[in-house]
Amino acid sequence: MSTTTNQRETIEALDERFQERRRQVPVLAKRADAEGISAIRAKEDLVPLLFPHTTYKSYPETLVSKGRWAQLNRWLDSLSTHRVDVDVTGVETVDDWIERLESAGHLVTSSSGTSGKASFLNKTRRDRETSLRNMLDGLADLGVVPERTWHVIPVGPDTGVSAHQATRDMILDAYARPDSIPVPTAEVRKDHYSYLSRVAVIRKAMADGTANPDDVAAIEADGANRQRQTEERLRHFAEHILKRRHERIFFNSMFAPLFRLCEILEESGAAAGDLTGENALMTGGGLKGNTLPPDYQERIFRMLNISPSRFYHYYSMQELNLRAPRCAEGRYHVPAGLTLFVLDKDGEAPASGSDGEVEGRAAFFDSTVDGRWGGTITGDKIRVDLRGCPCGRQGESIHPDIVRYSDLRDDDKIACAGTIDAYVRGFVAE
Incomplete structure (x- = not known):
């Protein structure tokens, strides 16, 4: 089968998944309408539709701190393929909320929230x-x-x-x-997420000089245990x-x-x-x-x-189901089912390369993702060889020197993040 045929089949598959997901994921539909995208005719058409990784922490913090779980359901629903219509009566903590959703088939995962705010991603079995x-x-x-x-x-x-x-x-x-x-x-x-959230909040307060000494002591004692x-x-x-x-x-x-x-x-x-x-x-x-x-x-x-x-x-x-395994030469290889994008720092357009390599912000589309839209823009800066790998594998290979933009002097700001966050907040307010 020719390379051209493979590329055409890949684009057709991407468009098929886009058409399906835009009917299911409210935020994706709103983003596609705003960008005037009705079909995927080239790989690059997906770029404006990729969700920044920060999208999954775009909820108002008061929804967690004040226990507004029904509104948090609506926020999660706007990013989900399957409707989040779950009774939250009796839910008191974020761990209770996650457990209640899981019992209804929404296997929510969360980051550690080192910035003081955790992300929540809806997944299915x-x-x-x-x-x-x-x-x-x-x-x-x-x-x-x-x-x-x-x-x-x-x-x-x-x-x-x-x-x-x-x-x-x-x-x-x-x-x-x-x-x-x-x-x-x-x-x-049973307090894993609540504990991580408390730690992140206390660390942020300590950095701001506003931490309560008793809260700091309690967290330190728990951490020591x-x-x-x-x-x-x-x-x-x-x-x-x-x-x-x-x-x-x-x-x-x-x-x-x-x-x-x-x-x-x-x-x-x-x-x-x-x-x-x-x-x-x-x-x-x-x-x-x-x-x-x-x-x-x-x-x-x-x-x-x-x-x-x-x-x-x-x-x-955590946004992906699939993994890019590391080969004996130390590079990561993108598997079938995972589409790699290397974008500019702002995440707005494909990065330019030279000498068969390109460096920029990593983004992916995982065609196996079921609970959400499979496109995500990461916080990672990567370097990709487009010519194949010394291990003998053809295709793109990611060099091991992966760094977070947040760890560099460059901050981790993605241009479209504010716009998509506004879409999500709109669904919560409705």
Whole structure:
């Protein structure tokens, strides 16, 4: 099949999804009408229709702080494909709200809200199943095929968030041997999102010099208790790892807690080379604000005996179901079903490139997204090679030097964000 035929079929598929979603997602319909877009005839036609990542935190903060859950439902409904008509009687906290929606099939996920305001994305069971299947497929493509012959260690704490638990259960079900290292059980807290929101608000108040000392003390005490529980969990795993140092272990973890686990192993007398099992690691994202030594990855791999062939690292975000896996050359490859855009800093137009490379703001259209419109403009600055990858794969490859615009001197302002936020607020006010 020719490249031209492939491109035509891709555009037809994008238009088909656009026509379907504009009938379902109120904000998309309003945006398309305002831009005069009635059909997708080229990839670039989608650019004005991509939603800035900030869209999913465009609700008035008082809806959460004052418990106006019915209005928050209307806000979420304006961004959703399936109507959010859920009784919120008796809901008191944001965690209650998320639990109530989940019981009705709206699997809302939220960011940590480090800016003081969390984002909320509506997902469906199809979204969750697609994401979990994509994760298993990525592992299998790497060579880590599902077989229950591993000790499985989900390193991070149990947050009580159903999406986290679903991922953990899937990995355990697919890979854990019957006598796998036991995972510590603890009382599952029901205040994950409320806690993160409180922390973000207190941090913002501290930066402004308006924080209440009692509130600061309470948050610090709660944080210290959570850190103690995490440390106990890591020490539990370290003890069992040393008893099974020659057996295969599958680690599922972000880098920061995994590095601390390695430190605990060293404190217990272990050295690089003591673990001889052909261990594997799955992780996504970067350091999430944590500071680690420049060689943290090399130290983790040496201590835990993880080779590149058993390291599943991917680039993705909560707005997407699909992941861009990292190859042996350190680049991320965009999978089928995910359309990549590299935009200018303001997110208004495709960025210009030279010498086969282009640098700018990452944006994606995920054709598998079911609960929302699949187009999103991220806060990430990326560099893309359009000529193929040294690993041998053809097509676009994303270099690993991904940074947040918010971490640069350039601020993270997307030109159309204010306009789309105004559309959303209009639906809440109606």
